[in-house]
Amino acid sequence: MTDTPGALEAERQAAPRYPAIDADGHVHEEDAMFADYLEPAFRGRTLGWALNADRNRRFVVDGEEHPPFPKEISVRKPMPAESRIKVLDKECIRLAVLYPSAALVAGYMEAGFSHAAMRAYNGWMSDWCGAFPDRLKFAAPVALHDVTEAVREARRAVADLGAVAVTVRPNPVGGKRLDHPDREPLYAAVEELGVPLVVHESTGDPATAGGDRYGGMMRPESYVFHHVVSHPFEQMMAAMALICGGVLERHPKLKVGFFEAGCSWAPYWISRLDDHFEHPRLGGYMDGLAMRPSEYFQRQCVVTCDPGDPTVPLAVEGLGADKILFATDYPHFDSGAGPVNEFLEAAPLHEAARRRILWSNAAEFYGLSLD
Secondary structure (H helix, E strand, C coil), X not given: CCCCHHHHHHHHHHCCCCCEEEEEEECCCCHHHHHHHCCHHXXXXXXXEEECCCCCEEEEECCEEXXXXXXXXXXXXXXXXXXXXXXXXXXXXXEEEEECCHHXXXXXXXXXXXXXXXXHHHHHHHHHXXXXXXXXXXXXXXXXXXXXXXXXXXXXXXXXXXXXXXXXXXXXXXXXCCCCHHHHHHHHHXXXXXXXXXXXXXXXXXXXXXXXXXXXXXCCCHHHHHHHHHHHXXXXXXXXXXXXXXXXXXXXXXXXEEECCCCCHHHHHHHHHHHHHHCCCCHHHCCCCCCCXXXXXXXXXXXXXXXXXXXXXXXHHHHCHHHEXXXXXXXXXXXXXXXXXXXXXXXXXXXXXXXXXXXXXXXXXXXXXXX
């Protein structure tokens, strides 16, 4: 709950600067992933992160740049784990759970390369995070072209490599949404493994929401417009598929996170799903749901917030402070310095809510035991 600005400012000034958990950071994969971890049959297809003609860093596969950033944007140079620890210390972040960049983009490529990229990334990240296991954790991406392979990789990543979550893109693959029956073995496996499933979007795939209107690069603003649309719209559709499609009804112990789309879309969207569920002529099409969509969300789901988002109090009001996790998105181009202070200054919340969002919610979601 929010309070008067003056009282909250006084409380903020008096409060300690709690260290935070970054629920959704990223890495730019090092050359070693492509040279040493990617299976030999696929190494000739990618240069990994390479400088293009404009001297900007891009993920290059089969001679093409991914994603199609505007030329003004260059990806930060990959950093070793030691350097990432220095960033965490500077930003007062106790631990970061990391997600891919190149391997996230590879999720929309052809099946063989996509699955190989996931295996390479998870193997590399296990070793990379293993240098500082009390500070760096990773979520394991899996591709959905072949669900049997996705299940196998999810089990390997969690049981053998130490992943604390499994992550998928929200986009349909092979025309199949996240609520397609073919996806059920993956949800059963993740539920059994006892880790959360995180839905995480990227931009650049023409089939992603907004790609039909903004996916090309004929105009400089195309990528920017596509980026605005893709993340929240895909997460809305993913939430609808998993909740209204009955996945959470069938898997009541499966925790799900909808990440990197902000948090304020969720109260509106969940309310809209409730309205349709309760409508006398429409609710019957959500067959098999024993509860309202909002009740499934409260039981099993979370979202992340951006550090400087001034609408976080609205999401707290609509969802509850226990449903929102702090995330930096670092080192992507739209992340900035000082994210913890930026969050504290942008979101006038009571101390208990700030503590939950910065720390407790992520620790509970990922099952982390931290001092």
